[in-house]
Amino acid sequence: xxxxxxxxxxxxxxxxxxxxxxxxxxxxxxxxxxxxxxxxxxxxxxxxxxxxxxxxxxxxxxxxxxxxxxxxxxxxxxxxxxxxxxxxxxxxxxxxxxxxxxxxxxxxxxxxxxxxxxxxxxxxxxxxxxxxxxxxxxxxxxxxxxxxxxxxxxxxxxxxxxxxxxxxxxxxxxxxxxxxxxxxxxxxxxxxxxxxxxxxxxxxxxxxxxxxxxxxxxxxxxxxxxxxxxxxxxxxxxxxxxxxxxxxxxxxxxxxxxxxxxxxxxxxxxxxxxxxxxxxxxxxxxxxxxxxxxxxxxxxxxxxxxxxxxxxxxxxxxxxxxxxxxxxxxxxxxxxxxxxxxxxxxxxxxxxxxxxxxxxxxxxxxxxxxxxxxxxxxxxxxxxxxxxxxxxxxxxxxxxxxxxxxxxxxxxxxxxxxxxxxxxxxxxxxxxxxxxxxxxxxxxxxxxxxxxxxxxxxxxxxxxxxxxxxxxxxxxxxxxxxxxxxxxxxxx
Amino acid sequence: xxxxxxxxxxxxxxxxxxxxxxxxxxxxxxxxxxxxxxxxxxxxxxxxxxxxxxxxxxxxxxxxxxxxxxxxxxxxxxxxxxxxxxxxxxxxxxxxxxxxxxxxxxxxxxxxxxxxxxxxxxxxxxxxxxxxxxxxxxxxxxxxxxxxxxxxxxxxxxxxxxxxxxxxxxxxxxxxxxxxxxxxxxxxxxxxxxxxxxxxxxxxxxxxxxxxxxxxxxxxxxxxxxxxxxxxxxxxxxxxxxxxxxxxxxxxxxxxxxxxxxxxxxxxxxxxxxxxxxxxxxxxxxxxxxxxxxxxxxxxxxxxxxxxxxxxxxxxxxxxxxxxxxxxxxxxxxxxxxxxxxxxxxxxxxxxxxxxxxxxxxxxxxxxxxxxxxxxxxxxxxxxxxxxxxxxxxxxxxxxxxxxxxxxxxxxxxxxxxxxxxxxxxxxxxxxxxxxxxxxxxxxxxxxxxx
Numbered sequence: 001x002x003x004x005x006x007x008x009x010x011x012x013x014x015x016x017x018x019x020x021x022x023x024x025x026x027x028x029x030x031x032x033x034x035x036x037x038x039x040x041x042x043x044x045x046x047x048x049x050x051x052x053x054x055x056x057x058x059x060x061x062x063x064x065x066x067x068x069x070x071x072x073x074x075x076x077x078x079x080x081x082x083x084x085x086x087x088x089x090x091x092x093x094x095x096x097x098x099x100x101x102x103x104x105x106x107x108x109x110x111x112x113x114x115x116x117x118x119x120x121x122x123x124x125x126x127x128x129x130x131x132x133x134x135x136x137x138x139x140x141x142x143x144x145x146x147x148x149x150x151x152x153x154x155x156x157x158x159x160x161x162x163x164x165x166x167x168x169x170x171x172x173x174x175x176x177x178x179x180x181x182x183x184x185x186x187x188x189x190x191x192x193x194x195x196x197x198x199x200x201x202x203x204x205x206x207x208x209x210x211x212x213x214x215x216x217x218x219x220x221x222x223x224x225x226x227x228x229x230x231x232x233x234x235x236x237x238x239x240x241x242x243x244x245x246x247x248x249x250x251x252x253x254x255x256x257x258x259x260x261x262x263x264x265x266x267x268x269x270x271x272x273x274x275x276x277x278x279x280x281x282x283x284x285x286x287x288x289x290x291x292x293x294x295x296x297x298x299x300x301x302x303x304x305x306x307x308x309x310x311x312x313x314x315x316x317x318x319x320x321x322x323x324x325x326x327x328x329x330x331x332x333x334x335x336x337x338x339x340x341x342x343x344x345x346x347x348x349x350x351x352x353x354x355x356x357x358x359x360x361x362x363x364x365x366x367x368x369x370x371x372x373x374x375x376x377x378x379x380x381x382x383x384x385x386x387x388x389x390x391x392x393x394x395x396x397x398x399x400x401x402x403x404x405x406x407x408x409x410x411x412x413x414x415x416x417x418x419x420x421x422x423x424x425x426x427x428x429x430x431x432x433x434x435x436x437x438x439x440x441x442x443x444x445x446x447x448x449x450x451x452x453x454x455x456x457x458x459x460x461x462x463x464x465x466x467x468x469x470x471x472x473x474x475x476x477x478x479x480x481x482x483x484x485x486x487x488x489x490x491x492x
Numbered sequence: 493x494x495x496x497x498x499x500x501x502x503x504x505x506x507x508x509x510x511x512x513x514x515x516x517x518x519x520x521x522x523x524x525x526x527x528x529x530x531x532x533x534x535x536x537x538x539x540x541x542x543x544x545x546x547x548x549x550x551x552x553x554x555x556x557x558x559x560x561x562x563x564x565x566x567x568x569x570x571x572x573x574x575x576x577x578x579x580x581x582x583x584x585x586x587x588x589x590x591x592x593x594x595x596x597x598x599x600x601x602x603x604x605x606x607x608x609x610x611x612x613x614x615x616x617x618x619x620x621x622x623x624x625x626x627x628x629x630x631x632x633x634x635x636x637x638x639x640x641x642x643x644x645x646x647x648x649x650x651x652x653x654x655x656x657x658x659x660x661x662x663x664x665x666x667x668x669x670x671x672x673x674x675x676x677x678x679x680x681x682x683x684x685x686x687x688x689x690x691x692x693x694x695x696x697x698x699x700x701x702x703x704x705x706x707x708x709x710x711x712x713x714x715x716x717x718x719x720x721x722x723x724x725x726x727x728x729x730x731x732x733x734x735x736x737x738x739x740x741x742x743x744x745x746x747x748x749x750x751x752x753x754x755x756x757x758x759x760x761x762x763x764x765x766x767x768x769x770x771x772x773x774x775x776x777x778x779x780x781x782x783x784x785x786x787x788x789x790x791x792x793x794x795x796x797x798x799x800x801x802x803x804x805x806x807x808x809x810x811x812x813x814x815x816x817x818x819x820x821x822x823x824x825x826x827x828x829x830x831x832x833x834x835x836x837x838x839x840x841x842x843x844x845x846x847x848x849x850x851x852x853x854x855x856x857x858x859x860x861x862x863x864x865x866x867x868x869x870x871x872x873x874x875x876x877x878x879x880x881x882x883x884x885x886x887x888x889x890x891x892x893x894x895x896x897x898x899x900x901x902x903x904x905x906x907x908x909x910x911x912x913x914x915x916x917x918x919x920x921x922x923x924x925x926x927x928x929x930x931x932x933x934x935x936x937x938x939x940x941x942x943x
Contacts, residue, residue: 026839067600068586074584096544107764177808180807180811260522283589284827285601287822328661329629331763351493381512381520408596484606
């Protein structure tokens with residue numbers, strides 16, 4: 001018997017295992033017989049067709065609908081992943097991005113035929129500049145990491161123009177991994193500074209490292225501990241005095257809308273994750289969008305093309321000799337730009353402020369309610385996320401991984417764990433403004449329950465989860481016995 | 493506020509529980525001098541109806557492929573997207589999930605990526621593929637960084653028939669690493685020429701070719717690949733996935749790295765994004781690959797499952813030693829491509845290839861016969877060709893667009909000097925009527941003088 005009584009766990013077939021010779025889920029439009037044949041010389045012809053699955057449309061739909069049920073997602077339940085801003089993704093945004101007048105545009109069309117699209121990009125740019133307090137912007141970067149890299153290339157071009165490209169970029173040890181990776185790709189060395197005992201940038205350490213080799217500083221604000229860098233103006237002055245530039249990693253911008261602006265703090269550049277702060281869906285890993293907003297002194301180095309207005313007409317300006325070049329083949333992830341503008345229009349200026357206000361209140365509510373049970377890393381009001389250490393539970397023999405896996409049994413996605421690296425057994429919780437007080441109260445109860453389980457039945461946690469489609473997976477084994485495609489021989 | 497559930501009462505209750513008397517108290521770390529202290533200058537929030545009305549109005553100011561016959565390509569193609577792709581890809585389970593860092597509750601996403609990798613490997617005839625890059629140009633950028641890391645060499649040779657925009661992006665993305673780039677001319681539009689070989693040498697990290705090439709020509713590249721290998725140079729193929737039902741795979745031709753633009757696989761043109769970069773490589777390069785990779789493993793009860801693997805290559809683990817800085821990729825587009833390819837199957841892929849190629853042969857033949865027009869290159873064309881129009885191609889485009897046809901892409905758009913050149917592309921969605929209308933309009937344009 002092939003089918004078993006339904007149980008909590010199951011294996012699924014691969015689409016290839018549904019394949020049946022002769023089936024297909026597609027019919028191409030007819031080609032009139034009168035059209036010439038396509039004659040390909042024998043030496044260029046493919047002998048063995050690629051072994052794509054052979055299934056009817058109905059089989060494919062059933063297969064992928066079944067697979068989809070094996071995912072956790074925001075529309076199903078709470079998803080408090082720190083630094084990822086898993087907020088609700090409004091449905092209207094997807095609908096307008098799919099409008100034929102947007103989805104059906106070739107990127108090669110002349111500007112005169114896409115004025116509506118360019119108007120949209122202009123309005124989005126203006127809104128993002130108002131939110132960040134910056135002077136100019138590129139929407140080209142397709143994700144936050146590409147935004148970082150784009151800004152660093154602009155820093156590099158700026159220093160080169162001044163005659164000394166410089167050698168190093170400084171980051172705190174609480175930085176996202178993309179920061180050091182982007183720095184290296186931009187041709188710089190990484191200087192990592194330890195954070196101080198308050199979880200903030202250590203100003204004395206910064207002073208000691210600043211010299212004419214330092215091209216700039218990258219810092220996340222609020223930082224990855226969820227704290228606003230209260231000395232940020234001083235920090236920026238120090239770097240500027242040493243001739244360096246300062247970049248704000250905008251991963252945590254959801255805390256700042258209408259409250260404080262990177263441009264006013266003195267930053268020279270920052271990126272904005274439209275897929276975090278501006279609600280474009282994460283899509284299981286992408287697409288994102290990482291526009292970079294900058295101060296005027298960097299404007300000549302913006303990637304080409306740059307959107308500008310000639311009278312009533314929007315045009316793309318390619319004639320920019322000091323530009324770094326292009327980081328994306330076209331103009332960035334346009335479909336995400338449409339979604340972000342729909343979101344901004346839905347909320348308006350006051351709504352955007354309300355986003356941050358509610359995100360901060362929700363985070364502090366969790367901080368307050370959970371700190372009797374879980375060790376808060378820095379006991380101060382936080383911004384949009386609360387960072388805990390699992391030290392109390394570790395003392396009972398239970399690791400943060402175990403807490404995370406047990407949360408899955410309660411239908412809740414775990415917080416970001418083991419990041420930032422400086423917090424032992426870290427649990428980084430970002431509830432976002434989308435959640436109700438009732439959801440937060442439920443989460444608090446679950447976290448308290450898990451702590452009780454850690455005391456009373458620690459083994460229960462160590463083997464969790466029990467209710468997910470599969471249980472703990474052997475990740476080390478996957479890397480050791482690498483198996484990353486269905487067919488084990490190439491079929492050229 | 494329709495996306496924010498907390499009411500004023502909820503907020504008061506929560507602030508009380510937090511132990512503060514106002515929201516302002518929570519902002520004590522933000523120095524007063526850095527507070528905005530005024531409302532954002534962004535118009536008031538709109539109802540959903542207003543948002544839809546206004547954005548629809550904006551979209552209608554554009555001239556789109558939905559209302560015009562689109563003959564524009566160069567990496568972005570007007571293929572039909574089956575309804576089932578849209579239906580599946582609009583499921584919240586795929587749309588609103590994050591990167592699959594908790595595999596027990598992300599098996600849907602992970603298995604789709606595994607299937608995607610498997611299909612890309614099949615298309616390109618390669619043993620390994622990743623979960624996607626941002627687009628074709630950034631995929632090429634990463635291929636070059638990988639060739640540099642593998643060979644420890646700094647020079648790249650590529651041909652004029654490699655997409656000029658991909659080249660621009662790849663240069664920008666690699667320039668800080670000290671890479672240099674030599675472009676080999678392709679006077680007849682073909683990459684099978686001796687000048688290319690002459691640029692090769694023992695200091696070349698990678699030779700980059702496009703297949704079919706930027707001008708639509710299918711070059712025989714076997715000798716060139718062997719020549720590059722004899723210098724210890726890796727060969728990177730920029731490949732159109734839609735040609736893979738017909739053409740010998742890059743893997744069979746000896747490619748070390750294969751990249752491409754995956755937009756054509758079930759995704760809309762959407763003014764250039766979001767798209768997805770395809771990336772595949774030989775086995776010996778797997779551990780230098782950028783981006784996410786999914787592998788098969790077992791759970792504690794012995795069930796098959798899927799996880800992100802070889803994560804020690806990636807930035808969140810390896811930081812400054814990572815193979816790439818990529819984190820967020822184009823997951824949902826790769827997901828759509830997977831749905832699309834599973835429905836296409838080998839016959840569908842081949843049928844679209846043949847349908848596009850036969851239309852291309854037809855239009856080339858017809859236009860060649862129109863006085864004043866000519867086809868720039870000999871050679872076998874797949875689904876794109878370079879047309880020489882009478883006078884400036886931008887004027888011809890304008891004339892055609894006023895008559896319901898997006899006729900192609902003027903070469904000047906790519907920074908090339910040939911004002912008469914127009915790159916014309918066909919897909920299975922172009923009809924005989926549209927092609928005949930194209931020819932009739934071109935005939936009128938030529939005889940009516942150069943407008």
